[in-house]
Amino acid sequence: MSASYGEQLLELARADERVIVMTAENRAPIRALPPQLGARFVDTGITEQTMVGMAAGLALRGRIPVVHALATFLTMRAFEFIRTDVGLPALPVKIVGTVPGILSEANGPTHQALEDVALLRGVPNVCVFCPADADDLVAALPAIVADPSPWYIRHCERPAPAGVRHEPFSIGRAEVFAQSEGDDVALIVLGALFRETWEAAALLRAQGISVRVINVRCADPFDARAIVAAASECTLLVTVEDHFATGGLYSLVCETLVRNGVAAPLASVSCGDEWFTPALLEDAIMASGFSPSAIAARVCTALAARSTATAL
Amino acid sequence: MNDAKRADLTQFARAVRRHIVRMAGGGGCFLGASLSCADLITYLYKEELRFHPERPGDDDRDVLLLSKGHDVPALYGAFVELGMLAPERLANHLSPHDHIYWHPNRSIPGVEFHSGSLGHCLSVGMGIAYDFRLRGIDNRVFVILGDGELNEGSVWESLLVACAYKLENLVVVVDRNGFQANVRTEELIPLEPLATKFVAFGGQVCEVDGHDFDALERGFGLLRQARAQRPGVLIARTRRGKGIAQIEDRADRWFCRLSDAEVAAMLAELDGGASSALQSGTLVVR
Numbered sequence: 001m002s003a004s005y006g007e008q009l010l011e012l013a014r015a016d017e018r019v020i021v022m023t024a025e026n027r028a029p030i031r032a033l034p035p036q037l038g039a040r041f042v043d044t045g046i047t048e049q050t051m052v053g054m055a056a057g058l059a060l061r062g063r064i065p066v067v068h069a070l071a072t073f074l075t076m077r078a079f080e081f082i083r084t085d086v087g088l089p090a091l092p093v094k095i096v097g098t099v100p101g102i103l104s105e106a107n108g109p110t111h112q113a114l115e116d117v118a119l120l121r122g123v124p125n126v127c128v129f130c131p132a133d134a135d136d137l138v139a140a141l142p143a144i145v146a147d148p149s150p151w152y153i154r155h156c157e158r159p160a161p162a163g164v165r166h167e168p169f170s171i172g173r174a175e176v177f178a179q180s181e182g183d184d185v186a187l188i189v190l191g192a193l194f195r196e197t198w199e200a201a202a203l204l205r206a207q208g209i210s211v212r213v214i215n216v217r218c219a220d221p222f223d224a225r226a227i228v229a230a231a232s233e234c235t236l237l238v239t240v241e242d243h244f245a246t247g248g249l250y251s252l253v254c255e256t257l258v259r260n261g262v263a264a265p266l267a268s269v270s271c272g273d274e275w276f277t278p279a280l281l282e283d284a285i286m287a288s289g290f291s292p293s294a295i296a297a298r299v300c301t302a303l304a305a306r307s308t309a310t311a312l
Numbered sequence: 313m314n315d316a317k318r319a320d321l322t323q324f325a326r327a328v329r330r331h332i333v334r335m336a337g338g339g340g341c342f343l344g345a346s347l348s349c350a351d352l353i354t355y356l357y358k359e360e361l362r363f364h365p366e367r368p369g370d371d372d373r374d375v376l377l378l379s380k381g382h383d384v385p386a387l388y389g390a391f392v393e394l395g396m397l398a399p400e401r402l403a404n405h406l407s408p409h410d411h412i413y414w415h416p417n418r419s420i421p422g423v424e425f426h427s428g429s430l431g432h433c434l435s436v437g438m439g440i441a442y443d444f445r446l447r448g449i450d451n452r453v454f455v456i457l458g459d460g461e462l463n464e465g466s467v468w469e470s471l472l473v474a475c476a477y478k479l480e481n482l483v484v485v486v487d488r489n490g491f492q493a494n495v496r497t498e499e500l501i502p503l504e505p506l507a508t509k510f511v512a513f514g515g516q517v518c519e520v521d522g523h524d525f526d527a528l529e530r531g532f533g534l535l536r537q538a539r540a541q542r543p544g545v546l547i548a549r550t551r552r553g554k555g556i557a558q559i560e561d562r563a564d565r566w567f568c569r570l571s572d573a574e575v576a577a578m579l580a581e582l583d584g585g586a587s588s589a590l591q592s593g594t595l596v597v598r
Contacts, residue, residue, distance in 0.1 A: 039446055042477075050435040050470045057439020060425065065439075081466075084429050085436060089418065 048078035059091035071097025071113035087123040101242035109275035118247020132194030140169035172221035186230035199292035231264035331389030340569030342382035344552040348489035365394035379433030380458030431464030460492025475514030480539035489552040515545035522548025567595035
């Protein structure tokens with residue numbers, strides 16, 4: 001069993017005096033750290049703006065603050081502080097948004113960060129990492145903390161699907177699970193729906209459809225090469241994300257294809273332009289059309305439309 | 313304070329005001345807000361901050377942040393007088409070929425952090441102050457806030473946290489000139505009793521005349537002695553546009569774009585000449 005996020009962060013903080021762990025009274029993923037870090041653990045209370053401004057001040061002094069709060073409040077309440085005090089001066093603050101997207105479960109729309117990726121990738125200098133699961137997150141953390149850029153981390157500690165062993169993390173590189181060079185379908189996934197996407201791929205393969213799964217990992221810097229390669233080698237691209245359709249993965253793929261002069265059939269599985277129905281995680285996933293079978297069905301429909309169009 | 317020191321500060325502040333007035337020519341600047349804190353910035357750099365102009369990046373320096381931002385001509389004027397900024401660079405005010413524009417930025421040596429969006433620098437200053445404490449060094453952080461800026465909730469939020477963490481190496485300085493943009497603070501969002509508010513939040517508060525160097529010496533001296541695990545708050549009662557009779561304490565003189573003749577007349581006024589007349593228009597946002 002690999003280390004948890006909190007254990008990994010503690011190890012990094014122990015090894016490097018510059019690391020300061022901060023939270024706006026959201027300790028869930030870092031509950032064990034306060035007694036271990038003493039004054040290098042700072043809880044500012046329910047003050048996302050103050051926490052981010054303080055982190056900027058600490059970073060000015062050579063520190064590496066890793067700040068935590070619920071993703072909606074951190075990225076939206078404190079957005080201008082992130083943009084102006086962290087992004088503009090490119091300070092090495094690591095912004096960890098917890099329970100983003102579908103992981104907010106039954107909290108309701110106030111807690112549904114479904115535009116956080118769009119917002120944060122829009123800020124110059126800020127990099128964006130959306131881990132697929134706990135293993136993916138923990139493995140990437142050392143490189144992200146060591147990197148001099150500000151980062152937004154869309155926290156996700158869902159367990160990795162059985163049989164998945166992630167490749168080592170490399171900034172700006174997607175992880176590609178290719179079945180063959182000429183896969184029928186590329187399932188391109190950003191973040192927490194990796195598990196459902198992985199299982200959808202298995203369902204499709206059982207129907208004789210060859211599938212590659214692309215775990216995007218970084219929305220910024222974005223791995224355009226992996227997308228362009230998939231566009232030229234696969235019949236259909238499908239993006240999967242627990243994010244609004246605007247500004248997230250689907251937008252990124254569209255931008256990438258146009259920028260590279262590549263045309264490819266592209267379908268999207270996302271929250272569209274609606275907040276999702278609040279419920280416990282598995283129910284919310286089902287209700288939002290993110291279950292493996294719903295994703296597989298969406299792929300089959302798009303493939304069928306594609307072959308009909310080809311026949312015409 | 314002895315007479316020689318007072319005279320030296322007065323002369324320094326007059327020179328700073330001359331730079332400010334020149335920057336109000338051409339494309340203009342936030343003249344009123346810059347003039348109101350010219351004495352404050354003079355006192356801070358000359359007397360209060362542990363700061364060596366020849367080594368502005370020194371590790372043992374105190375840090376000053378301009379949170380209100382509009383007063384940056386006062387800062388640049390002081391930098392010129394301290395020998396940190398070549399005087400001819402002020403002629404580049406608003407030029408696309410330099411970095412001297414309406415808000416502070418770190419391209420100018422000596423500027424510790426950029427500002428322009430109100431309500432940010434108190435929290436940034438707290439991060440710096442917290443780092444000083446972690447390192448066990450006695451440097452201090454001064455953050456100049458405008459009084460209009462006190463409308464921002466983030467100021468009060470940050471103050472709560474600064475008091476919770478007992479950041480006694482942090483000093484909040486309020487340039488209490490009584491105006492925000494084109495209106496008196498008390499006519500829009502009243503702030504008084506202001507000192508009471510800061511006391512209630514947990515600050516060590518001192519209120520003085522922000523144009524009286526002796527009073528500033530007493531006020532900052534008091535805060536230095538009475539740190540008592542609380543951030544210091546110095547409320548400096550000032551007049552917007554201080555030094556130029558025609559724009560002093562006037563709601564409509566917020567941003568000024570002066571003609572060459574007006575600049576010349578105001579420079580003469582600062583040197584003891586007659587009160588200058590004001591012809592040019594003003595920027596009114598409200």
